Amino acid sequence: MYHRIKSRQSTLIFLLVLTGLTSCVSKRNTHFFRDLEDKVALDGVKSPEEDYKIKSNDNLYVSVKTINPEVNAMFSSGEGGGIGQTNLYSSQVGQHIYGYQVDSHGEITLPIIGSVYVAERTLKEAKEEIGRRAEEYLKDADIQVRLLNFKVSVLGEVNSPGVYYNYNNTLTILEAIGMAKGASDFAKIKDVIVLRQKGDKIVPYEISLTDSEVLTSDAYYLQSNDVVLVRPQQLKNVKLNASYYTIFTGALTTIILFVNYFWG
Known part of the structure; x- marks a missing residue:
């Protein structure tokens, strides 16, 4: 009887240790x-x-809007344009086609305004520079610049x-x-x-x-x-195999109890 109780105690300790190993996460x-x-x-x-500096090959979204719809249409109809047509940017392909890529000289080319140097400028500085250039042709233009990439x-x-x-x-x-x-x-x-x-x-x-x-x-x-x-x-691998440990533990417990009952 003493050996049977001792064996069951050993089994219980084994189960507690195994459970601790499979569930211990800090x-x-x-x-x-x-x-x-x-x-x-x-x-x-x-x-x-705020100090991200625009680099060559960056892809920019540039929005130039005025109170004059005809002027806005001129900006949005240019090849590679899309200014003011934010729905064109709903996909990666649209962003690539309609965004403005900074060339190897650090410039982007906008309709009417022409080439604007933006490399090594922050987005805020690029917005201000485009705004200054836009004042030569437009009145009260609203400028927005975002990094698409x-x-x-x-x-x-x-x-x-x-x-x-x-x-x-x-x-x-x-x-x-x-x-x-x-x-x-x-x-x-x-x-x-x-x-x-x-x-x-x-x-x-x-x-x-x-x-x-x-x-x-x-x-x-x-x-x-x-x-x-x-x-x-x-302990990721231990946790991933917890189900296998559970099955193994259940089977092992059954065998030990069976052995203890008949040969204990």
Whole structure:
């Protein structure tokens, strides 16, 4: 009898240990901003990226509108134009055809206005320059400039990895992960990498989304062509095989109890 009880105790301990291995996931790796308390103001939070400099081969959306419909029609009818026709930009193909690509000289060519140098200027500066040029031909023109090729890649432990385009000129890492339908159950959000190209170098930023300090990071606001990599939990493989462990445990328990009953 003593040996039978001892054997059952050993079986119970084995099951508890196995269950712990298959279910142990640190909350430190799964909770966003664990250190952020209610009603606590944060200092040093980054402002939206405003110093992106336009480069050759960038694709721009340029809108020039006036109170004169005939003038607007002249701008929207030019070859490669599409000014004022935002519905033409609803697809990647439309953006490529109707956007204005910055040539190797750093210029875009607009109807009536002609060539405008925009390279090494921010979007705000490009808007102001186009506005100055437009004043030579138009009255009270409303100018809008956006970057059409602002894209980021979100990879790893997210529910829908892929390449995502942004048309608001600013994008946070949280918004990018949201575009990818959020982090997966296996995501280690404490260990996220942002890869950013600077000149001929790729600069990695290691950030933790469990810590509110990410809001002060240079990688909080993403830049065009950034790559966001969400790493997996160390116990991912164990969790993926949990169902197999459960079946194995059930079968093993049955065998042990059977043996204990007849030969214990």
